[in-house]
Amino acid sequence: MKKIPLILLPGTLCDDTMWEFQLNKLKKIADCKVISLQRDSIEEMAKDVLEQAPDRFALAGFSMGGNVAIEVVKQAPKRVLKLALMDINPNPPRLEQIEGWKKFIGMAREGNFSSITPHYLLPNMVSPNAEDQISSTIIKMAEHIGKDTMIKQMTALINRPDGRKTLREVECPTLLLTGEEDALCTTDMHKEMNKHLSHSELVIIKSSGHMTTLEQPEAVYSALHNWLLNK
Template identity: 30%
Template sequence: MPNEDTAGPLPFVVVPGMLCDASLWRDVSFPEGHGVHHVPLRRADIGALADDVLAAVPGPFMLVGLSLGAIVGFEALRRAPGRIAGLCLMSTNAGAPRPEQYAAWRAMDELIAAGRFGEVVEQTLPDMFPDRCPTPEAAHRYRAMAHAVGADAARAQLAAQATRTDAAGTLRTARCPTVVLAGARDTLCPPGFHRAIADAVPGAGLTLLPGAGHLLPWQQPEAVTAALRDLVAATTGTTPEFATPATP
C-alpha cells in the first residue's frame, strides 16, 4: 500500500512483548524520517490495547509487533485494516489461547498478587532465549527490563492475554505488505506458528533466523533492521536511509 494519504513518510507504531518495553528495540536501526512511536502494554484487554495502537498516530502507519505486541496488532488490523499500511510480525502466535496457557497465566497472576513478581520474571526468563539458555549478561538485561515494566503492567498483560482470539480469519483479509520473522530456536513461539501466519496473509514473506530465540530485536537486530527496510520499500517504493540506534 503506497503512502498516498500523507505528505511525509509513513510512521512506525512499535509494540513490544509481555514484560518488554521500548528498550527492546535499542539495537535496531529504524529508517530515518519515518517516526517511531512506542506503545506500552498497560491495559487488561486486547481490544483496548489495539485502540491504543490506533490512537498513536493519525492516518496510515506501519505496525511492528513482537509476541503480545503482534497479537495486539492482529486486533488493530481487524478493527482498522485501512490504517495499517504494512506489518512486521515476529515471535508470536495467531492462535487462540490453549487451556494450559489460561492456567499458567492465572498462576502467574496469583504470584504477582502475593508480592512475588520476581518469581514470575524468573519463570518467563528462559523462554526468551535460544533453547531456553541465556547468557548471564542476557539474563541480567531481561531482568532489568521486566522489572522496569513492573508488576502492575504485568498483571494487565496477563489479563489481556486471556482476551485473545484466533486471528487466522483476520490475517487472511490483510492486503498490506507483511514480513514475518521467526527465531529457529524459539521454544515459546516456534517456527511453525510463523509459517501459519505467513500462509494466512496473502503475499507475506517468512524469514527464519538461525540461532535466534524469542527476543529477536536483541538477538538478531541486523535481521530486524533488514525487515524494516524491506517493509518500507514495499509500502513506499523507496529504499530507506537508516538512523543510528538510539537508547530509549
C-alpha cells in the same frame, strides 16, 4: 525521502529497550514510535494504539504486541500501510497457557513478582547460547513494567482473541519474522500464517530464540528495513 510513520508494539513485560538497536537505525527512514500496552484486553490495547497513531502508518508487533497488531488491523484495516508480526502466536490460548498466566498473576499478587521472569519466563525466552547481558536486559524490562501492568497484560492474554480469521483478510504487505529456536512462538506457527496471507514474506532468524530483537539485532533490523522500503 519522506519518512514512513512506524508504530512498534512490545511484548509482555517488555518496554522500549527491546527495540533500542532497531530504533537507532530505522530512524533514518521512519518516524518511529513505541506504544506501551497497559490494558487488560487486546481489544482495548488496540484502541489505545489507534488513538495514538497517525492516520496511516506501518505497524510492527512483537509477541503480545503482534496479537495487538492483528486486532489493530481488524479494527482499522485501511489505516495500516504495512504489517510486521514478530515471534507471535495468533491462535487462541491453550488451557495450559491460561493456567500458567493465572499462576503468575497469583504469584504477583502474593508478593512474588520479581521471581517470575528470571525463574519461570526467561528459560523459554532466549536460546541456550544467548549472552548473559540479554537475560539481564529482559529482567530489567520486567521490573520496569511492574506487577500491576503484568497482571493486566496476562489478563489480556488469557482472553486473547483468535487472530487467524483476521489474518486471512489482511491485504497490506506483511512481514512474518521469528527466531529459528523460538520455543514459544514456533517457526511452524509462522509458516502456517504465511500460507494464509496474500502478500507476505517469512524471515526466520538463525541462532535466536524468542527475543529476536535482542538476540540478533542486526538481522532483525535488516528484515524490518527491507520490509519498510519494499513496495
